[in-house]
Amino acid sequence: MIKMKNTFLAKATLLIVFLLVSSSLPAKDLKPFTFEDAMGFKTVRRIAASADGKWFGFAMVPDRGDPSLKFTSTSDTTSYFYSRGTAPRISKNSLWAAFQVLPKAIDIENAKTPKDKPKNTFSILNLTTGKTVNKGNISKFEFSNDGKWLAYQDAEPSEEKDKKLKDKKIGSSLFIRHLNSGTDIRIDQAGEFKFDSLSNFIFYTINANDGEGDGLYGRRLDEPYAPEFVIKAEDKTIASNIEWSERAKSLAFDWAPLNETGTAKDFSLYFWNAATPESVVLLIDSINMPKKHYIPAKNSFNWTSDGKRLYFGLKPLSQKYVENAEKTKYTDSTFFNLDTIQSRADLILWHWNDPLIKTNAINRWKDDKDIYSTFMINIDDKKHHREPVRTHGCPVTGLEFGL
Numbered sequence: 364m365i366k367m368k369n370t371f372l373a374k375a376t377l378l379i380v381f382l383l384v385s386s387s388l389p390a391k392d393l394k395p396f397t398f399e400d401a402m403g404f405k406t407v408r409r410i411a412a413s414a415d416g417k418w419f420g421f422a423m424v425p426d427r428g429d430p431s432l433k434f435t436s437t438s439d440t441t442s443y444f445y446s447r448g449t450a451p452r453i454s455k456n457s458l459w460a461a462f463q464v465l466p467k468a469i470d471i472e473n474a475k476t477p478k479d480k481p482k483n484t485f486s487i488l489n490l491t492t493g494k495t496v497n498k499g500n501i502s503k504f505e506f507s508n509d510g511k512w513l514a515y516q517d518a519e520p521s522e523e524k525d526k527k528l529k530d531k532k533i534g535s536s537l538f539i540r541h542l543n544s545g546t547d548i549r550i551d552q553a554g555e556f557k558f559d560s561l562s563n564f565i566f567y568t569i570n571a572n573d574g575e576g577d578g579l580y581g582r583r584l585d586e587p588y589a590p591e592f593v594i595k596a597e598d599k600t601i602a603s604n605i606e607w608s609e610r611a612k613s614l615a616f617d618w619a620p621l622n623e624t625g626t627a628k629d630f631s632l633y634f635w636n637a638a639t640p641e642s643v644v645l646l647i648d649s650i651n652m653p654k655k656h657y658i659p660a661k662n663s664f665n666w667t668s669d670g671k672r673l674y675f676g677l678k679p680l681s682q683k684y685v686e687n688a689e690k691t692k693y694t695d696s697t698f699f700n701l702d703t704i705q706s707r708a709d710l711i712l713w714h715w716n717d718p719l720i721k722t723n724a725i726n727r728w729k730d731d732k733d734i735y736s737t738f739m740i741n742i743d744d745k746k747h748h749r750e751p752v753r754t755h756g757c758p759v760t761g762l763e764f765g766l
Contacts, residue, residue, distance in 0.1 A: 402426045402427040404425065405423040405425045405430075406425075407422070408421070408424050409449055409451060412453065413456075418437070419434070420434040420460060420462070421433060421451070427468070428468055429447045429468050431444065431446050432448025433445075434453075436490075445464065447466070448462050452506065453490075455506070457490065458510055459490060461506070461515070464484045464486055464497075482499070482500035482518070483500050485500070485501045485504065487540070487542075500519070501516055502516050502517065503556075504516070505556070507558045508560060508561070509562035511542060511543065512558070512565070513542055514537065514540070514558065515538050516535055518535065520572070521536040521551045522552060522571075522572040524572050525572050525625075527625075528574060529625065530624045531621060533552065534551075534553045534554040537549070539565060539582065550569075552576075554602075554603070555568045555604075557607055559609075559637075560607060563637075566594070568580075568601070569596075574600075575598050576596065578595055579635075580596070594614070595633065599620065600620050600621060601621060604617050606666065608666035610666075610669055611636070611671070612670075613635065615632070615634045615646075615666070615675075616633055616664075619631065627660055629649045630657070632645075632647040632658060633646060634646060634673070652677075655680045656678065657677065658675070658677060671743060672739050672741055675740070676736065676737055677736055678736070682732075693707075
């Protein structure tokens with residue numbers, strides 16, 4: 364509602380300005396103001412700036428139609444313009460920029476099915492020379508803090524999913540580009556990725572279609588050819604929610620084995636330190652978890668500024684929800700069994716004190732099911748904070764670890 368109001372006020376203001384300017388013009392120069400004119404007004408969005416302020420980029424987006432993108436130097440008159448460009452990002456050393464290029468809006472509208480829609484493309488711009496390198500459709504890209512590396516990831520999986528692991532998350536091709544040389548390192552079936560703050564490492568997970576080679580890996584960007592090393596790897600597992608601490612030079616992540624269909628079982632919390640790269644430390648697993656709680660797959664890890672404590676999310680077991688759970692099949696012995704019938708039943712129960720009507724509650728379920736409570740652990744002695752520091756949507760108090 365707020366966004367709609369802001370959009371309406373912006374258009375109303377532009378209309379008033381237009382009318383005021385028009386009133387000062389001779390009658391013969393006046394032109395009718397149409398809805399087509401209103402849809403053509405462009406709004407500046409997705410602003411990006413270099414760390415030293417020498418370059419900035421911004422997208423100009425109409426209400427309906429194709430956007431455009433402009434990069435401008437603040438030290439001279441150099442600028443670069445790209446039709447249908449959006450999502451600009453500039454390296455901190457002011458030497459490189461990257462952005463997405465959208466298909467024509469009319470081609471998107473004319474596509475008969477989602478599969479027929481044209482794909483985005485990705486461009487890498489040398490701000491010194493103006494040379495642009497174009498790539499395919501990607502889902503995510505990130506510059507290293509020193510501006511020497513760019514990581515970008517394909518939007519589509521690099522391999523077809525194994526039919527036996529129908530619930531498994533499959534990775535896509537990750538490219539780590541050394542910008543000065545233009546050399547790409549390709550890593551297939553990668554999941555998450557993250558640079559460290561000093562640009563010495565890049566970390567990434569592998570989510571293989573057949574489960575072979577799953578795990579968490581890294582590359583040393585400060586060494587020739589960026590050699591790869593293993594942090595923790597095991598077939599048919601998943602690592603996720605990787606988070607780097609600049610102060611502690613440590614990486615936190617969660618880890619879980621997969622069942623026969625590729626669904627994650629019980630997650631455990633680990634951390635890895637750059638000073639002792641051969642060892643991975645277990646912080647929390649199902650044994651020393653708070654009573655009747657678990658680590659959810661949808662999570663967020665946050666380090667304190669001193670790197671000594673880590674915040675993470677937990678949920679009560681009563682709220683555990685299994686995605687894509689198959690309904691129990693009836694057999695001759697269970698066809699009249701009440702538990703089996705209830706497991707297959709769909710029930711919508713409304714109460715007059717419910718804060719939301721059921722249609723809204725059902726629509727919000729995808730977000731509400733991922734609400735968790737935040738806890739804290741001390742890395743040095745592995746002692747856990749005994750109560751939630753804050754909660755995300757549902758208050759939980761009085762919980763204790765190791766009970």
